[in-house]
Amino acid sequence: MQSAFLIVAKGYTEKQVGALFFAFGLTQFLAQTPAGYLYDNTENKVRWLSTAGVLTTLMTLFTALFASDNNFMLMVFIKALQGAITSFIPPGLNSITQGVVGSVGMTQQVAVNEMMNHLGTAIIVLAGSLIAFALSPNIGPLFIVSPIACMGFLFFLNRISSDDIDHLAARGLKLEAHSEDPGDLVGGMASLSGDESSVSPMKLMTDPLLLVFIVVCFLFHTANGTILPLVMQTLAVGNGGSGILMSGLCIVIAQVLMVASAKICGSYSQKYGRKYLFLIGLGIVPIRCAILSGLLIWTQGNPSVFQQVLILSTQILDGVGAGTFGTMYILVTSDISGGTGRFGMSLGLTTAAMSIGGMVSGYLGQALAQDLGYLRAFQILMVLSIIPAAIYLFFMPETLRDPSKIKDINTTTQPENGELSKPKSNYVEMV
Secondary structure, X not given: OHHHHHHHHHOOOHHHHXXXXXXHHHHHHXXXXXXXXXXXXXXXXXXXXXXXXXXXXXXXXXXXXXXOOOOHHHHHHHHHHHHHHHOOHHHHHHXXXXXXXXXXXXXXXXXXXXXXXXXXXXXXXXXXXHHHHHHOOOOHHHHHHHHHHHHHHHHHHOOOOHHHOOHHHHOOOOOEEOOOOHHHOHHHOOOXXXXXXXXXXXXXXXXXXXXHHHHHHHHHHHHHOOHHHHHHHHHXXXXXXXXXXXHHHHHHHHHXXXXXXXXXXHHHHHHHOOHHHHHHHHHHHHHHHHHHHHHHHHHOOOOOHHHHHHXXXXXHHHHHHHHHHHHHHHHHHHHHHOOOOOHHHHHHHHHXXXXXXXXXXXXXXXXXXXXXXXXXXXXXXXXXHHHHHHHHHHHOOOOOOOOOOEEOOOOOOOOOOOOOOOOOOOOOOOO
């Protein structure tokens, strides 16, 4: 909601907001891969993730407290710092998850994580939007929800101790192949069980399958990253407190649908594979842009309340598309990096691609909106969003491994009598 806040309450132009989030995305991109490398090589994962959560909350509060039309460069610095800090969150969360449940448990647990992520976001944004609506035009206090959420984050995160995490499994090392054919392991990079050496960073970064997926992540976020802010601004600009409430509902509706999308991904991606579910997430974006373009042509830039509701309803598609992408990209990255010992770094690379895509998208979308109008911006983004879907369709194989050939030795051991033992006691269920 920060882009709508800066434009409506602080008088920033679309290009200024685009520049702020360009700085945010740039530093996020630069720090993402080192952050993933760090989590592959530290046992203080909970401490690093806790620190990142606290610092990014402080940066959000600084934005709300100090943003004005005469300290733009200070805001650039704050957004740049926040971008670097937030890069430590995705690889930290997912490294801890894989260290707790193992690679076999990732499908269901990532789905649960994403469901809770989106549900929490929906609740927090709805609370902030209602606060802004009640206090309009003084909408800055809406950001009080950020430290409240951070306290809950710290409380539950620090209930996980280092002993609960298998740090080799967190890196993607504990993977056993029953087949001697390297082709059974996606990317051909995985090591056999008992080999605790990781592949080199250079070998990881030159794996062709990972490179194709990085390109897809970059192009998807280049097209999609700016759509939500543009929709929110379409509803917020010139409509006072009701506009801020409507723009906040954009996030709430999308996040609620993302909960359902994450649930579906967890239930069906293990059964039917990753590829076609991922294509649904990619293919929703051009459809969404086409509908938004049609609605803006109909409203002629001055939507009635009914037309605003229709624009708002397009966030249902965002919930399906972004919700599917957000769950599936973690699972596909886990598939590709399995056995390499570089899951954190692999996730850092794919998330870095998303960050730089979002960086480009943030400025591109705002510049298009200011120079050509919101209609032309959505039309151009529609064309751009077709490209990653086509690349994934034609160049990415199915990455889900055959469970009859791959097992996770992280959660089971093989005693001499041939019977599988129970999961190790240090594994806990994350709900």
